[in-house]
Amino acid sequence: MRRGDLTTVWCVCASMLLFSLDVLGQEAPKTPWGDPDLQGTYTNKTITPLERPETLADKPFLSDEEVASQERARLDRNERLLYAAPQRTVAGGDVGGYNNFWLDGGTRPTNRTSLIFDPPNGRIPPLTEGGAERKAAHDASFPVDGPFDSWEDLELNDRCLVWSAGPPMLPSAYNNNFMILQAPGYVAIYVEMIHDTRIIPLDRRGQLSTDIRLWHGNAQGYWDGDTLVVRTTNLRRTEANAAAVGGDQVLLRAANGRTDDTITVTERFTRVDSETVHYEFTVEDPIQWTRAFSGEFPFVALSSNELLYEYACHEGNYSMDNILGGERMQEKAAASEGS
Numbered sequence: 001m002r003r004g005d006l007t008t009v010w011c012v013c014a015s016m017l018l019f020s021l022d023v024l025g026q027e028a029p030k031t032p033w034g035d036p037d038l039q040g041t042y043t044n045k046t047i048t049p050l051e052r053p054e055t056l057a058d059k060p061f062l063s064d065e066e067v068a069s070q071e072r073a074r075l076d077r078n079e080r081l082l083y084a085a086p087q088r089t090v091a092g093g094d095v096g097g098y099n100n101f102w103l104d105g106g107t108r109p110t111n112r113t114s115l116i117f118d119p120p121n122g123r124i125p126p127l128t129e130g131g132a133e134r135k136a137a138h139d140a141s142f143p144v145d146g147p148f149d150s151w152e153d154l155e156l157n158d159r160c161l162v163w164s165a166g167p168p169m170l171p172s173a174y175n176n177n178f179m180i181l182q183a184p185g186y187v188a189i190y191v192e193m194i195h196d197t198r199i200i201p202l203d204r205r206g207q208l209s210t211d212i213r214l215w216h217g218n219a220q221g222y223w224d225g226d227t228l229v230v231r232t233t234n235l236r237r238t239e240a241n242a243a244a245v246g247g248d249q250v251l252l253r254a255a256n257g258r259t260d261d262t263i264t265v266t267e268r269f270t271r272v273d274s275e276t277v278h279y280e281f282t283v284e285d286p287i288q289w290t291r292a293f294s295g296e297f298p299f300v301a302l303s304s305n306e307l308l309y310e311y312a313c314h315e316g317n318y319s320m321d322n323i324l325g326g327e328r329m330q331e332k333a334a335a336s337e338g339s
Contacts, residue, residue, distance in 0.1 A: 028226040033184045036226040042299040045106030045176035052114035052122030074107040104174040115295040131288040148327045160313030162215045165196035167232045167265040168281035195311045228269040275301045
């Protein structure tokens with residue numbers, strides 16, 4: 001897909017997010033067994049932030065000129081960083097993360113100033129009193145700089161278990177591609193990041209016991225006209241994976257090792273045209289937040305020559321070994337000083 005074509009798709013999707021093919025007088029494509037056909041390979045990358053910047057509190061939408069300006073600024077930034085002089089570190093210093101060459105978070109915003117559209121201020125609602133206490137306890141128990149007594153103190157993305165498959169399926173810094181596959185009675189979403197696969201049954205099977213927790217939760221799907229609705233409960237939570245489940249800060253604030261997990265994530269997938277699926281999500285948890293919140297953004301089809309490749313997370317991944325090894329060295333140094 002040429003960049004101009006992709007820009008056109010984004011503009012159409014941004015200005016017509018709430019219109020399905022039926023509304024436009026077109027018949028939605030169907031699978032051979034009669035379900036609406038959402039299949040394809042897509043990307044959800046966008047530079048639109050999850051939450052609206054406070055400086056834009058009363059501005060839910062961008063003009064076409066502002067969209068073009070933000071895209072131009074991001075393209076110029078990428079060009080500048082591509083030829084920037086490398087920054088070196090010294091032994092024992094902060095090695096930093098990936099440089100911009102490895103990042104692929106997109107260059108274009110939607111026409112919204114935030115992915116969240118409800119509440120109207122475009123921001124995640126405040127935590128409840130209990131939610132704030134749990135978050136403070138988690139932050140105190142698991143500081144970013146350790147200690148790391150074992151691999152279980154590391155987040156799930158460090159351990160190559162789960163990352164951004166959701167729910168909700170929020171954009172990440174890179175590897176924002178995925179494939180939707182369908183079979184009679186099922187929808188599968190294969191995600192490039194850590195090659196996660198969400199399998200969604202459509203037979204309205206019974207709800208799992210609350211004692212059973214899954215990394216991606218217990219998904220129950222059904223069709224509402226041409227829209228696939230997926231309701232997910234039973235999301236697994238541990239102290240160490242609080243920042244990883246859900247792939248973003250949305251569910252970070254609801255983790256913290258709880259056993260009274262009341263989070264429900266409802267997603268809606270609607271084909272807008274041959275190149276676009278409109279994605280909407282709602283997160284509800286009355287124990288954690290003062291109200292529910294919702295967001296939306298487009299899934300844009302990749303061109304036919306853009307493929308998903310295996311994300312071999314552990315191959316050449318020295319991070320976990322180095323983190324744990326560094327912790328053991330610090331322990332030995334502290335023991336030597338005390339002897």
